[in-house]
Amino acid sequence: MPWLICAVLIWLAIFIVIRFNVLLKLWGAVFWSVLLCYGLHSFFLSNNFYRFQETFDIYQGIPILYLVAVGGLAVFLIHFLPEEKGWQFLYFILFSGILTMLEFFALLYGLVIHVQWSLLNSFLFTFAAVIVVTWLGKLLIKEQKGYLF
Numbered sequence: 001m002p003w004l005i006c007a008v009l010i011w012l013a014i015f016i017v018i019r020f021n022v023l024l025k026l027w028g029a030v031f032w033s034v035l036l037c038y039g040l041h042s043f044f045l046s047n048n049f050y051r052f053q054e055t056f057d058i059y060q061g062i063p064i065l066y067l068v069a070v071g072g073l074a075v076f077l078i079h080f081l082p083e084e085k086g087w088q089f090l091y092f093i094l095f096s097g098i099l100t101m102l103e104f105f106a107l108l109y110g111l112v113i114h115v116q117w118s119l120l121n122s123f124l125f126t127f128a129a130v131i132v133v134t135w136l137g138k139l140l141i142k143e144q145k146g147y148l149f
Contacts, residue, residue, distance in 0.1 A: 002111055003055055003065035010072035018079055026075045029137030033074030034067050036129055036136075049117040053110055073099070077130060078137045092134070096127040 014023065045051060045061040055063040077095060082088050100123040106112045107119075 001056075002106075002109070003057065003063045003069065007065040007069040007072065010069050010076075014072055014075050018075065022079065023075065026078050026137070028139070029074040029078040029133060030071035032136040033077075033129075033133045034071045036133060037067060037070045038062060040125070040129065044117070048115050049121075050112055050114045053113055055111075074133050074137060077134060081134060081138075088134075092127060092130050096123055096130055099126045099130075 018026075041062050042060055052058070052061065052063055052066070055066075057064040080091075082091055100119055103112060103122050104119060107114065
């Protein structure tokens with residue numbers, strides 16, 4: 001149930017904040033974030049670094065609604081990305097920090113159990129994933145006719 005609430009809140013915020021025509025241009029970020037998240041989490045789960053708990057909608061150890069929420073977070077990531085490179089670096093650190101803080105709360109409530117993992121590992125993993133998703137998502141946006149706005 002917590003993953004459902006999280007996914008619904010993220011996507012509800014997206015539909016309130018972002019215009020639909022802009023949202024359609026950001027599908028690449030959703031695609032790459034879900035694909036990257038699924039692949040990396042599958043690797044980490046199979047090597048017993050951590051595991052998800054309290055879920056009914058699981059696919060190979062990963063909650064499906066967690067992947068839906070990650071896709072929504074990628075929309076926010078790309079949509080609010082600053083144009084200047086210096087600000088982007090700070091933005092990536094802030095975004096990764098917020099996601100790591102959310103994972104901390106997931107740990108507190110028993111939604112995630114770390115076996116051979118730490119919050120520092122999560123921050124570094126998230127920071128790298130945010131950069132890769134941004135790069136791949138922006139590549140697809142530039143291939144379309146028009147840009148973000």
